[in-house]
Amino acid sequence: MSTSLGKLSAGGRDFIDEAHLHALLGRRAEPAEIRAILAKSLAKEPLSIDETAALLRADAPEEIETLLDAAQTLKRDVYGNRIVLFAPLYVGNECMNDCVYCAFRRSNRLAARRTLDAADLRRQVEALVAKGHKRCILVFGEHPRYDAAFIADCVTQVYSARVGHGTIRRVNLNAAPLDHDGYATVKAAGIGTYQIFQETYHHATYARVHPAGTRKSDYLWRLDGVGRAMEAGCDDVGIGALFGLYDWRFEVLGLVAHAIHLRERHGVGPHTISFPRLRPALGAEVDRPHLVDDDQFKRLVAVLRLAVPYTGLILTAREPAALRREVVRLGVSQIDAGSRIELGGYTELEGEQQPDREQFHLGDLRGLDEVMRELIADGHVPSFCTACYRLGRTGEHFMEYAVPGFIQKLCTPNALTTLAEYLVDYASPPTREAGWQLIDRELAQLPDGSRKRELVDRLRRIRETDERDLFF
Ligand code: SAM
Ligand code: SF4
Numbered sequence: 001m002s003t004s005l006g007k008l009s010a011g012g013r014d015f016i017d018e019a020h021l022h023a024l025l026g027r028r029a030e031p032a033e034i035r036a037i038l039a040k041s042l043a044k045e046p047l048s049i050d051e052t053a054a055l056l057r058a059d060a061p062e063e064i065e066t067l068l069d070a071a072q073t074l075k076r077d078v079y080g081n082r083i084v085l086f087a088p089l090y091v092g093n094e095c096m097n098d099c100v101y102c103a104f105r106r107s108n109r110l111a112a113r114r115t116l117d118a119a120d121l122r123r124q125v126e127a128l129v130a131k132g133h134k135r136c137i138l139v140f141g142e143h144p145r146y147d148a149a150f151i152a153d154c155v156t157q158v159y160s161a162r163v164g165h166g167t168i169r170r171v172n173l174n175a176a177p178l179d180h181d182g183y184a185t186v187k188a189a190g191i192g193t194y195q196i197f198q199e200t201y202h203h204a205t206y207a208r209v210h211p212a213g214t215r216k217s218d219y220l221w222r223l224d225g226v227g228r229a230m231e232a233g234c235d236d237v238g239i240g241a242l243f244g245l246y247d248w249r250f251e252v253l254g255l256v257a258h259a260i261h262l263r264e265r266h267g268v269g270p271h272t273i274s275f276p277r278l279r280p281a282l283g284a285e286v287d288r289p290h291l292v293d294d295d296q297f298k299r300l301v302a303v304l305r306l307a308v309p310y311t312g313l314i315l316t317a318r319e320p321a322a323l324r325r326e327v328v329r330l331g332v333s334q335i336d337a338g339s340r341i342e343l344g345g346y347t348e349l350e351g352e353q354q355p356d357r358e359q360f361h362l363g364d365l366r367g368l369d370e371v372m373r374e375l376i377a378d379g380h381v382p383s384f385c386t387a388c389y390r391l392g393r394t395g396e397h398f399m400e401y402a403v404p405g406f407i408q409k410l411c412t413p414n415a416l417t418t419l420a421e422y423l424v425d426y427a428s429p430p431t432r433e434a435g436w437q438l439i440d441r442e443l444a445q446l447p448d449g450s451r452k453r454e455l456v457d458r459l460r461r462i463r464e465t466d467e468r469d470l471f472f
Helices: 018-025 031-042 049-057 061-079 118-131 148-160 180-188 203-209 219-223 225-231 248-266 294-307 321-328 368-377 396-402 406-425 429-445 450-464
Strands: 082-092 135-140 170-174 194-199 237-241 272-274 312-315 334-336 381-383
Touching: 018 049, 018 248, 031 049, 031 061, 031 294, 049 248, 049 294, 061 294, 082 118, 082 368, 082 406, 118 148, 135 148, 148 170, 148 180, 180 225, 194 203, 194 219, 194 225, 194 272, 203 219, 219 225, 225 237, 225 248, 237 248, 248 294, 294 312, 294 321, 312 321, 321 368, 368 381, 368 429, 381 406, 406 429, 406 450, 429 450
Parallel strands: 082 135, 082 334, 082 381, 135 170, 170 194, 194 237, 237 272, 272 312, 312 334
Antiparallel strands: none
16 A cells, blocks of 8 residues: 555554544443453553553542552663663754744744754764764655655764764754655665654544645655664664643553454564653744643653553653752663754754754753753663664563563663763762762662672773773
8 A cells, every 4th residue: 555655564554443433432430340450551561542541541539649659650660760861963953844833934034944964963963972872763754855865875974983982872863754765765774763753643633733745744654664764674763742732541442452463463572662742833823722741741641651561651851950850760771961953953952942943842951960860860870882782682661561571681781871971070079979979879789699790890991991882
């Protein structure tokens, strides 16, 4: 099957059955049913759409408390206390689409259009590396200039930049859906995750916010985007919805339906799910009936955590610092930190956000070191680990969960060595001190044996020598 934009994946179809999803959201579940669903989730089994809908309908205060508690417990059981850190890097804001919520939309005359050239890009990457980042996500508008060859070239350039000991070790993408050949091209450049957000799974809303005649108005081409990516060899994909366009409960069901569809069709679910909330943006129009408040936001994160235990959840700096601190506990596995989303923002701008150069306003503008310090104070282990991806262990979240002892043998040691690198090479004195205390506490909890001895030796080598990038 194909759309006017090209060939879909084998069996690619519109699997969002709106009437069915709405019907599921219309029925309340009995307390006993909710308890049974939570028990299934805590046994680390993915939930069905029907079960997810039951959790979304639970809105008595005690039920919500129980849900939030269960999400925290599941997060601890599956992921331990690690949080992976990354930074977004905006490469270009030329865009031929006209998404009503986005400052990069083509009809926004107030946007200062720019595409980083090779020297600009290198400067941005060097600035990120100099702060201690090891993972970044490149972000692009949709434009003929940003074809697969251009994107692949940017990826190669990012990997080649080095400052002292530091390099970016994993480059993810957030860009428009490609065709099969395009995905193969970016895969060959060594990308990590390819993210495409559906924005809204609700067809009429999708049509309203993505004007007809633009490429993005093709709902099915976008819905099938990550399926094509998987078929073309990018087996590591991320999905997401832009919360605030339509009913948040419906969007959660859309995400879960998408995850289930990928599992059924391609044998593996999405690597990550993102849940950006709509932010104010220059020249963007949004009508507000569906804006999601903080309490609803916490519930949606908790329900996603419970519904897809294998899938990483990404919380971005769109959200304010205080809320991020609370929501991280509910099941988030990755956050960005020290983010600037203006074109050239890592080197060219100080202080104030620059509305004509950014896609929307950020809620959390703290630097990486400050975020690291808060995570450490809260007992999280900030991690820059990229080992699974580099060793070809894709579907890592699945393995973390499915392979006995995986977290203890691999994830925790790798998180601790990447944290140690950060502490030695980049951290401020208070972060360094708190970080080493955390490492000592984590070591004390690991069972004695050859793995622990090796880890202790690696931590010593990182502290005392120039050896870096030691991963299990
Ligand atoms: N242009 C590509 C696309 O639309 O898929 C790639 C990335 S776009 C620059 C990244 C994401 O930012 C979009 O998918 C959308 O979910 C989100 N976004 C756009 N406008 C936003 C806003 N005003 N507030 C929060 N997130 C927004
Ligand atoms: Fe362009 Fe993406 Fe913004 Fe839409 S969301 S206007 S496609 S950059």
